[in-house]
Amino acid sequence: MSKLLSAGFARLWKNKLFYCEILIACTLAAVASCTQFREMREYNVTITLEHSLFNCTPFILFFAAAFISLFTGSEYSDGTIRNKLIVGHTRADMYLTEFIVNSVATLIVYAAQLLLAFALGLTMFGFFTIPVSEVLLQLLNALFMIVALSALFTMLSLLISSKSTSAVICLLLVCAFFVAGMYLNSGLSEPEMYEEYYMLDSSGELAKTEPMPNPRYISGVKRQVYQFLFDFTPMGQAVHVADYTFEWYYPLYSLILIAITTAPGLFLFRRKDIK
Secondary structure, three states, X not given: OHHHHHHHHHHHHOOHHHHHHXXXXXXXXXXXXXXXXXXXXXXXXXXXXXXHHOOOHHHHHHHHHHHHHHHHHHHHHOXXXXXXXXXXXXXXXXXXXXXXXXXXXXXXHHHHHHHHHHHHHHHHHOOOOOOHHHHHHHHHHHHHHHXXXXXXXXXXXXXXXXXXXXXXXXXXXXXXHHHHHHHHHHHHHOXXXXXXXXXXXXXXXXXEOOOEEOOOOOOHHHHHHHHHHHHHOHHHHHHHHHOOOOOOHHHHHHHHHHHHHHHHHHHHHHOOOOO
């Protein structure tokens, strides 16, 4: 397996898409930091380094989907996977090697984004206003989420022989995550009570009614299901990182996602007919 890892990383360091994604990720971090700094100056709002640091985290889903599907898919188009089998490498070693290389590559892209956001944010917003240990917990959640993403897209890219097909499916899946995440978050954000405002005829001032139950508020088991789905999916995890919210079970959800994608992915890859 060490030879496969060495060859995989050697191929990674020569991959143009890898460096292109690092450049795009850093550009997004720079634009986001500068935009927040301008808003802070123009509207006199308070923005802290810890919130600006993870602001672009949801974009890592697109980076992971695009890179892993094309990087791993090229193994099929170039005939590399078949050659590895011919020289005696096991399918398990090949699968785990792809998973490790893809995880490291995606983590490097994210690390580059964070380092630039930290450097710019430090000059624009000052140092962290919270204990560094809390920032590290949020970083831990992001790292587990990225590895879970890598496991999911590695499974799809190795089970689908066509590079273009796997790329389309992975990107469509990310779009589905975004739509589902927006829908779930919108439902969970509905307040339990709401107030209506009206204008007083005599003075023209605004007054508000007594709090009334919100018919769109989700409660009971349905709310628990919505919350679980939002917390469990990578998009929900990325939003939690960007919004700077953390619960102890978020990394556990990522570990479960890694297990339920890697185990069946490895099982099916061992039985896949590779031509």
